[in-house]
Amino acid sequence: MDIDSIRQTLIAFVENAMGVAVSKMEHKRDSIGFSRMIWTAEVIDRAGKSKDYIVRHDDGNGPFSLITTKSITHEGRLIDALFKSGLAVPEIFAISDDGASLIMEKCGGIADFNEAGTAKPALTRSFAACLARLHATDSAVPTSATDGPAGLPGDLDEYLAPYRQHCRPNSIIDAGIDWLRANKPGAPSKRVLVHGDAGPGNFMFDGDRFIALIDWEMAHPGDPMEDLAAIYFRTYIRGGGGDILDWYRPYIAASGQSYDAGGIEYFRFAQFCKAAMLAELFRATASPVNEAIFAAPLKRVEASLRWAQGDTALLDEMGFPPIPVRL
Structure with a gap:
């Protein structure tokens, strides 16, 4: 699937899962590591306010696609359990039915x-x-x-x-x-x-x-x-x-x-x-x-x-x- 097709698939996933309209979906991939795709979804909520979410997606073109125990579903469920335990991690909002994508909180601040x-x-x-x-x-x-x-x-x-x-x-x-x-x-x-x-x-x-x-x-x-x-x-x-x-x-x-x-x-x-x-x-x-x-x-x-x-x-x-x- 090409990048534009992935973008459209993820827009549909976010809109259906969150009940909001996606105004922008931007892709960022780590140039150093070998991780999964990371997208930022800018949405407009029902009150007309803008908000960002992080969407992680496994496009099948990375090493973790071949490590079945490291699936998006496993990662999302783990983070969700840790969030509910009170650990400082992003909140998980949805995991796609096919297990290829998840929506999580976009934390403030920087990582560098x-x-x-x-x-x-x-x-x-x-x-x-x-x-x-x-x-x-x-x-x-x-x-x-x-x-x-x-x-x-x-x-x-x-x-x-x-x-x-x-x-x-x-x-x-x-x-x-x-x-x-x-x-x-x-x-x-x-x-x-x-x-x-x-x-x-x-x-x-x-x-x-x-x-x-x-x-x-x-x-x-x-x-x-x-x-x-x-x-x-x-x-x-x-x-x-x-x-x-x-x-x-x-x-x-x-x-x-x-x-x-x-x-x-x-x-x-x-x-x-x-x-x-x-x-x-x-x-x-x-x-x-x-x-x-x-x-x-x-x-x-x-x-x-x-x-x-x-x-x-x-x-x-x-x-x-x-x-x-x-x-």
């Missing part, structure tokens, strides 16, 4: 942490408190985990299965998965609901006011250190995050979790492998493909393989400092 300026310390504390609350969320919140005693930790198997099915074998990724399988950490003292992509760029804020955690498609039950690894990943990929301990210290204080540097190192490696598998899945679904975007994810896995052998030079060269041994 580089623009936070002097508000960064207050925002990292508020973010840490929100993440700690997420990790304390009741286990009844819907999740999509597939891991078990024979599987890989967290949701790694959810990425590995479609990668094996749809992508050409890649020796670097395969070596990374072999290392992760051979070096699995012990089970966490408590499995929590993990955001999976937490950190700078994935929460909204206005000045020093934290508004909401966003982008939940990678959420799953697992080890809380997975989210600390995600914070590391986003801090040094996106930039602007500052000292990683400025994120870790308030989280540990707010959550009461034990700090596990070795666990964060393991899940940093896992995060790099996930990103590389997502890139390969993107290669399998998108056309045309810009081959230049696939080099960095593979290089990060290669750097992790060297790190596992005691060589940190490539990680250092790429701007990834050591995980602090202690807080």
Whole structure:
């Protein structure tokens, strides 16, 4: 379906679901990541007032289209449950019958942490408190985990299965998965609901006011250190995050979790492998493909393989400092 056809389909979805007239439907796609389509719907309500909603849509041309456990329906139901539990997340208004689209609240503020300026310390504390609350969320919140005693930790198997099915074998990724399988950490003292992509760029804020955690498609039950690894990943990929301990210290204080540097190192490696598998899945679904975007994810896995052998030079060269041994 071309972009204009998708626009018309989404206009009809919003108008039918919300009982309003759509005056504008604009598309924005993340130029860095491999996420789903994001649209902004400007509507005119019954009182004649203008209001914006966010519409997320799976057009079938992205890696999450191939990861069945990461569906739009799952994401929408999860966010809805978290919103009703009182967590700072966007409100969900509707999920399409075909499961390809959802309508959610457009939160105010911005997501670019580089623009936070002097508000960064207050925002990292508020973010840490929100993440700690997420990790304390009741286990009844819907999740999509597939891991078990024979599987890989967290949701790694959810990425590995479609990668094996749809992508050409890649020796670097395969070596990374072999290392992760051979070096699995012990089970966490408590499995929590993990955001999976937490950190700078994935929460909204206005000045020093934290508004909401966003982008939940990678959420799953697992080890809380997975989210600390995600914070590391986003801090040094996106930039602007500052000292990683400025994120870790308030989280540990707010959550009461034990700090596990070795666990964060393991899940940093896992995060790099996930990103590389997502890139390969993107290669399998998108056309045309810009081959230049696939080099960095593979290089990060290669750097992790060297790190596992005691060589940190490539990680250092790429701007990834050591995980602090202690807080």
